[in-house]
Amino acid sequence: MGRRPCSTCGYQWVRIEKVFDDATQIKGESAKSKCPQCKSENEVSLEFTRTEPIDHAIDPFWGLELALKEDTRHGTVWVYGATHLEQLKLYISAQLREGGGTKWSYFTRLPKWLKTSKNRELVLKAIAKLENRLITRPTI
Structure with a gap:
């Protein structure tokens, strides 16, 4: 995911989220995203973040789904x-x-x-x- 202020109007935040199977795919990766306010395109650099299921039922150390x-x-x-x-x-x-x-x-x-x-x-x-x-x- 990535976010940055809009380069045209300064609106905070222009955001983008992309899903990758492997974190090594995104080194130095960037993507274009439209500003929700002025609709101009912005280049946003991406950073890897770990995704969690909505219910957060995962083990925090191993990242495995909980059985109970x-x-x-x-x-x-x-x-x-x-x-x-x-x-x-x-x-x-x-x-x-x-x-x-x-x-x-x-x-x-x-x-x-x-x-x-x-x-x-x-x-x-x-x-x-x-x-x-x-x-x-x-x-x-």
């Missing part, structure tokens, strides 16, 4: 493992959530639809499905 995720009509509920699932379940099922956590806590960064009380049953059903998938039966 469940789609709902509002979005995707995903967890890394059993501990993460238990913490999320306790938070969602709480009838009263008092402030006092830091602004950088995990729960403050959850999507609003996930924290809304009207979606509690929907999210808890998704969590129950994740719990069923997580539980492994011992072999005899």
